Amino acid sequence: MSRHDAQVSGIPGGPRRIALLGGGFSTDAEAVLDTWVLGHARAARPRVCFVPTASGDAEGYVDRFLTAFGALDCEPSVLRLFRREADDASLRAFLLAQDVVYAGGGNTANLLAVWRAHGVDRLLTEAYDRGTLLCGISAGANCWAQGSHTDSFGPLTHLPDGLGLLPGSVCPHYDGEPGRRPSYRRAVASGTLPAGWALDDGVGALFTEGTLTETAGRTAIARVYRVEPDGRGGVSEVPVTV
Template sequence: MKRVALLGGGFSNDEDGLLDAWLLSHARVPRARVCFLPTASGDAVTYVDRFFEAFAPRHDCDPSVLPLFQRKLDDEALRAYLLAQDVVYVGGGNTANMLAVWRVHGVDRLLSEAYDRGTLLCGISAGANCWARGSHTDSFGPLTHLQDGLGLLPGSVCPHYDSEPGRRPSYRAAVADGSLAGGWALDDGAAALFTDGVLTETVTRKPGAGVYQVERKEQGDVEELALECRPLH
């Protein structure tokens, strides 16, 4: 079973821990090995600290972090480490920079291999964008489209759909003119789980936060479907 979770929140910006608890409930073992990949933030120390503050006290996981800007593992050890993880949690930041760094170190290939072996892949913002082929990003300053993802999910991804000015109209315009394939948009506070490339669950930690399927129709029209999300408590 191959699974990817798109997160509209988590330890980095949610105090209640509901999305992270939901995520870990889908791990393949009761006590999951969770690797945090902070590449998109340049391995920011404060981001790593927040990860450990949130996950170290939990009884359902063993957290660790994989830095790439000060890499310590050789190729063989890096592969063994990533393939041993039950969950790989990718943080937010610059999507384009993150993908470039992953490719230099071969992490893109290792993540695809881990996915094929049943590791649950997930992330917020850039960590959600990376799993599809296309995404909506501010990696280059202004909001734009990026066709450089890992392609593990069909279509495209747009995070921060409700919280950042211009996200919704810019993503819809990119889908309308074919710059991005149709796909999935997430409000902050919502999350979506894909199993074998098919959407199987949508949840929300706050009222009004949702997940949307956005598709291009004939003559460049765009259809936006708000999906039913189960509230988390």
């Protein structure tokens, strides 16, 4: 039995892994980070499911994914929840058959609410426990953590109720959007968000069993940061070499 067959039949297929992306097919014409993600899939030609919930299943976003991943060595598919067709059993079978689940960007709060309404949060937790690589950009990176820094409600703020598969908090667009860095630092310093990880645009961070094990980047200056309270009312911000 192959590792992929073992996964589909319900036998755990590898360590639990999450890849946070500060970019991808929608921002990276050379597909540096997407190729990096596929290199960590458990199958030589992985099944990759794009979940565009955070964008409201925007068709233009879906088209960009299919164009980008159709050119890579994988089997791309899309899970649309705003026009859901699969029943619960079919949805579970489909998600557990994937080697990679790629969550798109958009509104983190809306993504989490829709996933929970359809039970996708539980199915992705099950897939994660069985070795499916979970990844995503922006909202699709935020969702896996305990809490996140988000503009889901307009102004930059915190969202404390993520899926909790990755300990701590996540902040995307650390260098790419005005106000992200100081706002996230204040949230961590005050305890509003737990200590966590901040990603510049253009980086990827792979976590294995909750521990950072690898980083990648499109540029030499992009960074991943560990941000923690410093015990003096501020934060410690430690860059990780990419």
